[in-house]
């Protein structure tokens with residue numbers, strides 16, 4: 001064990017939490033989800049009692065499509081955050097992803113900073129998490145450690161480039177991902193960390209055997225800003241606006257994901273239950289939140305985060321009722337108006353977005369004719 005490396009990766013994690021918490025709270029910021037609005041149909045509302053947030057995913061079901069995305073573990077203080085998050089998800093029935101578990105591979109003594117996610121949350125849905133540098137044996141080791149229901153593999157080239165001590169070789173990632181997907185024995189989600197996945201990337205991942213992606217786009221936690229703040233020379237401020245927003249990613253990947261039978265999850269700058277509904281309506285089956293929930297936990301505590309998650313679930317259900325979506329997947333039939341920067345992005349990418357605004361048209365026409 002290289003002591004210097006172990007210390008570096010634990011203190012890096014503490015830096016990430018500190019700097020992410022110092023970043024402006026994405027829940028208060030304007031973002032690309034503002035370019036996406038639901039068409040209001042005044043007779044579309046469903047009876048509240050007929051509406052559920054239950055979500056079919058990974059050959060099972062979650063009580064809600066909202067999950068807490070990968071953040072912490074590895075150091076003493078982020079181990080305490082994982083314990084808090086584990087109690088929160090056990091109480092609210094929310095799925096959760098561990099932060100990168102590479103530290104556990106370097107230092108067995110740090111295992112308990114991750115395993116609390118399972119010990120304090122025995123019946124919950126837990127994702128293990130590693131980078132695409134991982135081998136199959138390493139992937140199996142972290143899945144076993146938290147008895148994970150699924151594994152997230154993060155691909156974060158933009159973060160590594162700005163990170164002062166970041167990786168500089170990426171060519172082996174595709175080979176590693178293909179090997180892990182084949183051999184790890186649980187579903188694998190390949191995710192970004194806030195710079196977004198493109199249609200081309202999703203097609204490449206599908207060819208490697210990947211069946212699940214989390215687009216994790218720009219708009220919330222900004223790892224270019226976080227890593228740049230950790231630099232004392234060679235400022236990378238030029239890359240602070242790198243990447244595609246989550247709304248742009250969802251519009252971009254929709255057709256490819258459908259063609260390749262890839263299930264899409266979304267995260268990155270999701271500010272509240274209305275953004276969750278928009279992300280679901282744009283084609284994702286589940287929606288992750290990282291920095292926004294960390295802000296609540298760090299500033300207001302566990303009880304506040306529990307209340308916040310209950311509020312998001314209740315309001316998602318209310319928005320579903322308003323649009324007549326008995327289940328989250330029914331939001332795929334809602335009429336969505338896409339304007340502004342997201343519409344301009346779609347135009348440049350050659351994507352027709354008019355169909356999003358007319359998805360209920362068939363239903364209304366047949367009612368009229370019939």
Ligand SMILES: Cc1cc2nc3c(=O)[nH]c(=O)nc-3n(C[C@H](O)[C@H](O)[C@H](O)COP(=O)(O)O)c2cc1C
Nearest residue numbers: 020069070071099100154193220221268269290291
């Ligand atoms: C403090 C912090 C640490 C993170 N660590 C990881 C990580 O270890 N592995 C990973 O895949 N993503 C990590 N992420 C990225 C999130 O999972 C997510 O993809 C990204 O923050 C965008 O979501 P957000 O805008 O809701 O924060 C981290 C995010 C935060 C805020």
